[in-house]
Structure formats: structure tokens, C-alpha cells
Amino acid sequence: MEFEDDAFVLSARPHGDTGVVADLLTAHHGRRLTYVAGGASRRMKPFLQPGSRVQAAFRSRDDSQLGSARLEPRGEDISQLFDSPLALAGLAAATAVVQGALPEREPEPAIFAAMEALMSAFAHDAVWPAVFIRFELGLLASLGFGLNLDVCAVSGSTDDLAWVSPRTGRAVSRTEGAPYADRLLGLPPFLLGHQAAVVEGDVGMGLALTGHFLEAWVFHPRDKPLPPARDWMVERLQRSGLL
Numbered sequence: 001m002e003f004e005d006d007a008f009v010l011s012a013r014p015h016g017d018t019g020v021v022a023d024l025l026t027a028h029h030g031r032r033l034t035y036v037a038g039g040a041s042r043r044m045k046p047f048l049q050p051g052s053r054v055q056a057a058f059r060s061r062d063d064s065q066l067g068s069a070r071l072e073p074r075g076e077d078i079s080q081l082f083d084s085p086l087a088l089a090g091l092a093a094a095t096a097v098v099q100g101a102l103p104e105r106e107p108e109p110a111i112f113a114a115m116e117a118l119m120s121a122f123a124h125d126a127v128w129p130a131v132f133i134r135f136e137l138g139l140l141a142s143l144g145f146g147l148n149l150d151v152c153a154v155s156g157s158t159d160d161l162a163w164v165s166p167r168t169g170r171a172v173s174r175t176e177g178a179p180y181a182d183r184l185l186g187l188p189p190f191l192l193g194h195q196a197a198v199v200e201g202d203v204g205m206g207l208a209l210t211g212h213f214l215e216a217w218v219f220h221p222r223d224k225p226l227p228p229a230r231d232w233m234v235e236r237l238q239r240s241g242l243l
Contacts, residue, residue, distance in 0.1 A: 001063055007056045008115055010099040012048040013218055015080055015176055022069070023099055024047060024056060025115060029059065030106045030165050031099070034058060034069040047073040050095040051081075052118065063105065080123065087122040090132055090234040094118055095228035101139060101218050114138045129242055130190060130198045133206035137191070137215060145169070145217045147209075149191060163185055166212055185209050204243035207234055 007024040010031070015021045020039030024032045034056070039048055047054055048071070055074045062068025081087045088231075094115070100110060118135045121128040140146060146169075151158050153170035163177035163184035164170065177184050186209065188202035211234075215226050237243045 001061070001067075002057070002059045003029065004055065004057045006112075007032070007054050007071075007097070008112070009048055009050055009052045009054060009120075010095045012036070012039060018061060020048060021066070022071070023067075024054070025098055025102070025108070025112060026056065027112045028107055028109060029058075031102045031104050032056075032058065032069075032103065034067055036069055036071055039071075044071070046079075047071065049078055051078045051091045053119075073240065084122075084125060086125050086236055086242075087128065089229075089236040090128055091119075091122060093227065093230040093233035094132065094135065096229040097136065097139065097214065100224060100227050103215065108142055109140060111142050123140055125242070126203055129203045129237060130206070133188075133191070133203070133210055136210035140210065140213055141218070143218060145213060147171075147213065149187065157196070161192060162194075166216075169213055169217075184211060199242075201243075203237065 005026040007026040010023040010025055012022045014021040018040050019035055019037050021078050022034055022036050022039065024034065026032055038044055053074045054071045057070045058067055067160065070128050081091060098111065114135050118128065118131055121131040121211060136168060137147065147164065148170045151162065151171065152161060153165060153168065155173055160174045161171040162174035163172040164187050165172060166185050171183060186205040187198040188205045189200055190196040190198045191206065211226060219226055
């Protein structure tokens with residue numbers, strides 16, 4: 001079996017003296033583990049960093065085997081992010097969440113497209129945290145765990161939605177949820193419409209929302225914690241005053 005595809009590097013670990021096993025998110029063939037000969041070389045290390053965009057030519061005897069791939073860099077490398085510790089923390093969190101959440105070999109073109117948008121947003125520290133939250137919402141939806149944020153689960157109203165049930169992932173209006181506010185998750189207004197501005201407190205609220213459902217519905221059933229890289233990103237955002 002042979003095919004070529006665009007991909008983002010999620011991780012790479014040494015294998016043998018000179019090779020690596022790379023974990024890739026491909027555009028059309030899902031998440032793929034593959035052996036890269038010479039991946040530990042000085043020439044290849046720069047584009048085997050998490051988040052790097054590559055063109056991958058895969059080859060294996062059948063789809064059940066690890067196989068190998070020849071990689072070539074595509075587009076700009078991630079060195080443009082090296083001056084922003086916040087962006088690097090976000091990049092590490094995104095690749096770790098995708099790697100931990102996605103099964104292998106299941107095509108996820110929507111997640112690949114969302115990763116492209118997030119990578120572009122990392123150039124702007126004031127913008128990417130909100131894009132990251134939408135990215136995680138899209139990841140949940142692609143895995144079959146989309147949240148219903150359009151209508152109040154109690155009244156059916158679409159007005160003044162302010163909370164989300166931590167059990168069902170459905171929105172609740174401010175009035176209906178007020179008596180149970182200490183048991184509900186906050187719903188930042190910018191998630192209710194593309195025109196809503198992101199205001200102070202929204203990013204922290206949004207990350208708590210997506211983090212809860214990723215942990216409860218995706219990672220906990222697999223006996224995994226949320227990736228430490230995501231916790232580290234949240235800590236960095238807190239220290240920077242962006243939460």
C-alpha cells in the first residue's frame with residue numbers, strides 16, 4: 001500500500017540508531033504512526049517538531065502494519081513561533097490533545113482543516129486562545145460528542161444562554177440555570193455567534209468547558225488524563241493574564 005498526503009507532525013520518538021517513529025495527522029488518511037528513516041538526523045529534526053507541516057509518502061505491506069514514510073517539509077516551519085512562549089504552549093497542547101483523542105487510521109479532514117486554522121492563529125497571542133477553544137469544540141463534535149449550545153435544554157428558548165450542563169453538554173438559559181449555577185459550566189458568549197467579542201474571563205470559561213468534556217467523554221473512558229501539555233498551557237495563560 002502506497003499513498004501521499006499532507007500532514008502535521010504530532011510527535012516523533014527515536015527508533016533505532018538513526019530513525020524515528022512519527023505520529024502524523026494527515027489530511028485524508030487520519031492519524032498515522034510511521035517509521036521515518038534518518039529522522040534523527042540534523043537535517044530532518046527541524047521539520048519533525050510537533051506542529052510542523054510535511055508532505056508524507058507512505059509505504060507499507062498492508063494497512064495494519066506500521067510502515068514507513070518519506071517526509072519533506074511543506075510551507076513555513078514553526079520557528080516563527082519560537083519568540084512566543086504562549087504560542088509554543090498552545091501548539092504543544094493542541095498536538096497532545098489530538099494525539100491522545102484521535103484513534104488511528106480514521107479519516108478526519110475537518111480536524112485537519114481546524115488544525116490549519118489554529119496554526120495560522122498562533123501568530124497572534126491575543127487571538128489564538130479563543131480559536132483553540134473552537135478547535136476543541138470541533139474535535140469533540142468530530143468524535144461524536146458535539147455540544148448543543150443553540151437552545152436552552154429546559155425551556156427551549158434561544159435567549160440569554162449562559163450555562164452548560166456538565167452531564168449532557170446542553171445549554172441552559174441564565175434564568176433557568178440560576179438556582180443551579182454552582183453545578184453548571186459557564187458558557188462564554190463568543191461561542192454563541194461569530195460576531196460576539198471575546199471579553200475578560202471568556203477564555204478561562206471556554207477552556208474549562210471544553211476541558212471538562214474532553215476529560216469526561218474522551219480521555220476518562222480510555223483511562224487517560226488530559227494531556228499535561230494542556231494543563232501547562234492553561235497555567236501559562238493564567239500567568240499572562242489572558243484567562
